[in-house]
Amino acid sequence: MSVQATQATFVPRLGARRAIGSAFHLFCVLMLLLAVAALGILLVRVVMDGWAWLSMQFLTSFPSILNPESGGIKHALHGTIWLIVLTGVVSVPLGIGAAVYLQEYASSNRLTRFIQLNIANLAGVPSIVYGILGLAVFVRSLALGRSVIAGALTMSLLILPVIIIASKEALAAVPNSIRLAAYALGATRWQVVRHHVLPAAAPGIMTGIILALSRAIGEAAPLIMLGALNYVPFVPTGLTSPFSALPIQIFSWTGLPQPEFHHLAAAAIIVLLAVLLTMNAVAIGIRMYQQKDRL
């Protein structure tokens, strides 16, 4: 039986297809511009409001209710640095360790899947809930008080799911052929993970850590819940010191009616952004150093 040629012909509608393509292209560009513009306006307004108020004295003085011009963010800046370093020290080893276990060691059974599902859900829990948990567990039950370590532990809980999920994805993206090649050379699982899987996943893990710590540095709600203070006339001296942090200071200044405090808040936002960018720059530096080291 021979194949019959069908009567229907092709209707290419090339013009219409091209028009749809161009329209979609334009739509994407517009969306990008909109997103960038919103961010840009925000940044420009903050810089306009706060730039003139930035000075060494702003960084090295304690806030003053009576004399806004001479007030500063020494306590909040120190508090934020303490908080973020402690949070990193607690959450990074825990997060990477959990991710390595889930991806490289755990057998794929119902319990593992249950744990993974719950971690994904925990990443979506509102931060204020972590604040309540921190208040109940760290401040009250463990009697750590309204200390910087209680704040850091709460922040660690908040960002752990993000670190675990990002690290696990980065580990899963390492080609299996690399693992098999290493095993075939008589490597133990530890040697495979240490020398091949972790280095290959490091950039992805690092990105996850940066995102997570960036979230922690900007969070005010859980700290307010914990009872971190607005006006602390001293900087933290140890793990159990009371503390404040930049987002809390910004929050409390914007709540005051006098315009001077709004300028102070804008200046503090600029400092917060600077700390964030510095952190990211350091992380990118570490990442580049590691990639060079891998050869």
Add this chain to the structure above:
Amino acid sequence: MPLVQEPAIPASLKPFRPLPDRRTASGGGETAAEPAIVTENLSIRYGHFTAVSNVSMAIPPRQVTAIIGPSGCGKSTLLRSFNRMNDFTPNLSVSGRVLYRGRDVYDPQTDPVELRRTIGMVFQKPNPFPKSIFRNVAWGAAINGFTGSLDELVEQSLRRAALWDEVKDKLHSSALALSGGQQQRLCIARAIALQPDVLLMDEPCSALDPIATTRIEDLIDNLKKHYTVVLVTHNMQQAARVSDRTAFMYMGELVEYGKTDDIFTHPSNPRTQDYITGRFG
């Protein structure tokens, strides 16, 4: 291409544990030497699917043994049971025995990490580590407690893999910059840097062009002076060219196994005859 014959690599790697003197039936008969690997009624299943069915064969030392057969016939699964690379496949069950130099590979007492140092493997797709050429070759020895000079070891391994002249000036640049054929020879160098006894090759040329394939085949011919080579291939001409003995597998069963010349000139089984004359597969 010329292969420079190097003096033997200094034996500063700790040798594989001494073998108990347990003799096993040699399936071959033609070879006088004690076989390197013996399988006894070996069956391997993935869940309910039987990939390897009741295979008994003896692989002689210092020869090239080719395993041929159509896709899905179980030849790679069989090969991976020799150094327990199957361990990473979920839902896999093994019955029967695999004996390496008289030792039961699947015995709970056998450490697969130790076993894989002695039975090296080259994979279908070149899979160098994303590190320098030097690190690729040196890593396996370094993690296994090699006490000699890594520089010497790397040079000798690369020479044996016929790659030295092409890479000697860029040992510390990335292995990923090499061509596919060079990467595969690097993977061979990486495997022989551990001074293995047996080298398993799982379709090592299937991702390579004809010229690179020729070089690897020449290399295999040289490697059998030092190592027992087991080569899985779906390329019958390749098996005929490089192997001393050939095993033909079909649907998980070992159909015929013997000297390559015999298999290709007067096979005793009609299925072998059909396969090598290209009637199927």
